[in-house]
Amino acid sequence: MKTPVKKKAAPKKTAAAKAKPKAQSRRSPAASIGKVPSGKGKSVAIVGGGISGLAAAVKLQKAGFDVTVFEKNERLGGNMSSTLVNGVEHDVYPHMFPSWYVNFWDLFENELGLSQSAHFDPRPGVKMFAQGASEYVDLLNPTSLHAIVENLKSGLMSPEEMLLTGYTSLDIAGYPMGREGFGQLDKLDVNGFLYSTGYATEDVAQMVNYMLQVIWSIQSERTAAVTYQDFIRHTLTFPNDAPFAHMLKGSLNDKIIEPIKQLLERHRATIRCETEVTSVRLVDDKPVLRWKRTGSNGRAQSGAFDQVILAAPAPVLNQLVSAGSRSGSGDRLIDREPSLAQLRRLGGVPIPVIDLYLKTTLPHFPAENIGLAGAQYGLSVLDISQLWPAQQFDGKTALVLAASDGEALPGKTTPEWGWAMLEELKKYYPAIDIGSGWEDPDCDIDWDKTFARSNADFALFLNQVGSWDFRPETSYPDTLPGVFFAGDLCRSNVDMATIEGAVESGVLAAKATQQFEAAKRRGDPLGKPIEIVKHTTFSDAALRGAKLALMPFAYAAKFCVESKRDKQGQTGLQDLGNALQSEHKVLLPMIYVLDWWTTAYWFWRSVLEPDNDGNSTAASNHDDDNFIGLGTAILMVLGEFASYATETYSDRVLGGARRANTGPSPSQKTRRWRPKR
Numbered sequence: 001m002k003t004p005v006k007k008k009a010a011p012k013k014t015a016a017a018k019a020k021p022k023a024q025s026r027r028s029p030a031a032s033i034g035k036v037p038s039g040k041g042k043s044v045a046i047v048g049g050g051i052s053g054l055a056a057a058v059k060l061q062k063a064g065f066d067v068t069v070f071e072k073n074e075r076l077g078g079n080m081s082s083t084l085v086n087g088v089e090h091d092v093y094p095h096m097f098p099s100w101y102v103n104f105w106d107l108f109e110n111e112l113g114l115s116q117s118a119h120f121d122p123r124p125g126v127k128m129f130a131q132g133a134s135e136y137v138d139l140l141n142p143t144s145l146h147a148i149v150e151n152l153k154s155g156l157m158s159p160e161e162m163l164l165t166g167y168t169s170l171d172i173a174g175y176p177m178g179r180e181g182f183g184q185l186d187k188l189d190v191n192g193f194l195y196s197t198g199y200a201t202e203d204v205a206q207m208v209n210y211m212l213q214v215i216w217s218i219q220s221e222r223t224a225a226v227t228y229q230d231f232i233r234h235t236l237t238f239p240n241d242a243p244f245a246h247m248l249k250g251s252l253n254d255k256i257i258e259p260i261k262q263l264l265e266r267h268r269a270t271i272r273c274e275t276e277v278t279s280v281r282l283v284d285d286k287p288v289l290r291w292k293r294t295g296s297n298g299r300a301q302s303g304a305f306d307q308v309i310l311a312a313p314a315p316v317l318n319q320l321v322s323a324g325s326r327s328g329s330g331d332r333l334i335d336r337e338p339s340l341a342q343l344r345r346l347g348g349v350p351i352p353v354i355d356l357y358l359k360t361t362l363p364h365f366p367a368e369n370i371g372l373a374g375a376q377y378g379l380s381v382l383d384i385s386q387l388w389p390a391q392q393f394d395g396k397t398a399l400v401l402a403a404s405d406g407e408a409l410p411g412k413t414t415p416e417w418g419w420a421m422l423e424e425l426k427k428y429y430p431a432i433d434i435g436s437g438w439e440d441p442d443c444d445i446d447w448d449k450t451f452a453r454s455n456a457d458f459a460l461f462l463n464q465v466g467s468w469d470f471r472p473e474t475s476y477p478d479t480l481p482g483v484f485f486a487g488d489l490c491r492s493n494v495d496m497a498t499i500e501g502a503v504e505s506g507v508l509a510a511k512a513t514q515q516f517e518a519a520k521r522r523g524d525p526l527g528k529p530i531e532i533v534k535h536t537t538f539s540d541a542a543l544r545g546a547k548l549a550l551m552p553f554a555y556a557a558k559f560c561v562e563s564k565r566d567k568q569g570q571t572g573l574q575d576l577g578n579a580l581q582s583e584h585k586v587l588l589p590m591i592y593v594l595d596w597w598t599t600a601y602w603f604w605r606s607v608l609e610p611d612n613d614g615n616s617t618a619a620s621n622h623d624d625d626n627f628i629g630l631g632t633a634i635l636m637v638l639g640e641f642a643s644y645a646t647e648t649y650s651d652r653v654l655g656g657a658r659r660a661n662t663g664p665s666p667s668q669k670t671r672r673w674r675p676k677r
Helices: 051-063 102-111 145-152 159-174 190-196 202-216 225-235 252-266 314-322 338-345 414-428 499-521 540-567 585-608 630-653 657-661
Strands: 043-047 066-070 082-085 088-091 120-123 125-130 137-140 245-248 270-272 275-283 286-293 301-304 307-310 353-357 370-373 379-383 398-403 451-453 483-485 535-538 625-628
Touching: 043 051, 043 286, 051 066, 051 102, 051 252, 051 499, 066 275, 082 252, 082 451, 088 252, 088 353, 088 451, 102 252, 102 499, 137 145, 145 159, 145 630, 159 190, 159 202, 159 225, 159 540, 190 202, 190 225, 225 535, 245 252, 252 270, 275 314, 286 307, 307 314, 307 499, 314 338, 353 414, 370 414, 379 414, 398 414, 483 499, 535 540, 540 585, 540 630, 625 630
Parallel strands: 043 066, 043 307, 066 270, 125 370, 307 483, 535 625
Antiparallel strands: 082 088, 120 245, 125 137, 275 286, 286 301, 353 398, 353 451, 370 379, 379 398
16 A cells, blocks of 8 residues: 655756866766755755654754655655555564653654653563463563662572673773774674673673664674663663653554654655665765656656755665766765765664464463563564554454564575464464464464564664774765765764664754755854754763672672582683683682772772763763763662662551552562652
């Protein structure tokens, strides 16, 4: 089903006067270039209708620019799009929306005028389910002391190793890490960072790897440590009782993308879906685009714009900047900015997803996101029938099954890899009758509504070690005037490939476009100045102070783990050259002392010289973050301890009556998220 798109009348071609050739520009007569009617200097083309391009479009349209959005697919949204099949909406991916996505929430609530509480359901954490288990294990977002205590008692790992898993996040968040100083030594992966510590264990490393694999489809040995540091700093919001994530109560198209599209069209933006841009070149320092209908072999149209924002994934972006020959009209972008040749180094990976509609109802199935512990293909499950409008499911269960390790799936066709996912699901939920093969009608699956997609056209950007050097900047004012870049592959504060990173990059591109137009006109910016919403994160001093305070507990936990291993007759790792030296208890005190002195040095340096930390490109020195200082952090933590002690004492005095009145559902083992007091 095609979505109707409101389009402006095709512009008439007009002859353009020839300008005096510049030394750096190659061009053919400009009469062959169509002109896009607009106010002088106000026309902006946005190539890519994903969330980054749409965020830029909303901001620029509001500021008074004439915006044209080009999207090669039938629908807008990119990795946040939905596909309508047999009257059922199927999202590309089951996205999560944490509270720290401040630029996304600004777009959703302030630009679209929609309510978070009306369209999203807060989830306190996730559940883990092991094959053959009878109960789920709850993991809560560690943003309160209660949640931390419950996680330690969860049973997913020993309390000692659960503590160490959390400690790794704190350690990496405050580590003096950067992208300057050394070219090669700065290229550190997350697994290598864990290997270098004195407290990590194999189970801790596997847990960190599992989290990275399930959420971003990348292993810890491939994930850039400095990028992961950026992400962790944004997620560490203790103690504010924030939920793990907000889940959308409907399809991405209905709740987010279509409202954005309607907003743009109300303000007379031009949206060209099923339109593929084939090249972008600079003619007399002005962007000229060529486009055609997606899949068409017909003649391409062309048009000049005052500015262009390229918000396309890496493979498409690489093609756009290098399309055509040197002898063509104008300059290729790659000839003006040779560093863009590195775009071909950037990688992505799709996550195969099955929307599994059943003919029956699964009783007592949890509403939370579920990770299947030890499952092949990195399987996770979400029951959207408990999240989306109930009338869409007629009382039946509908599961979204995602394979984060899709590269491990056998076969290339849907019946092959799709069936492998169903067989793995069957191991965890034997009660589901999947039949004897793909599309077997004699089973519990409603094949008319079930939809499987490889998502080969919607790959997720991978934050691999060293990829920062190859990622594009928002703009290159000296070489590419009027050309801007957006998307989660671009360099930004958030860094990790997330919805927030994509939205922030779009806002940054819109801001740069607005500033470029004002500078060219030598006047004030059109409309209100575009600004990103700053994130609030802990300062280096606060993070390193917390690490020092918890360090004795972390090393004591490591000692306990090693002692248990010795009692069980496990000799552990022996080769000092190829293993964690702290596996040997006799070395643990010396490793602790060295770690303490090193951390103490960086702690006092961050206290005494907060603006001279030596890592200018790392998370600690972002000028678009608001930092929580050491003193404020101490007061916040003390307040949380006092609150927890008061609640615990009250519960004991009242015999647990208070918790019984506000307790979880029978299917849960831990208390749900409490609203911020």
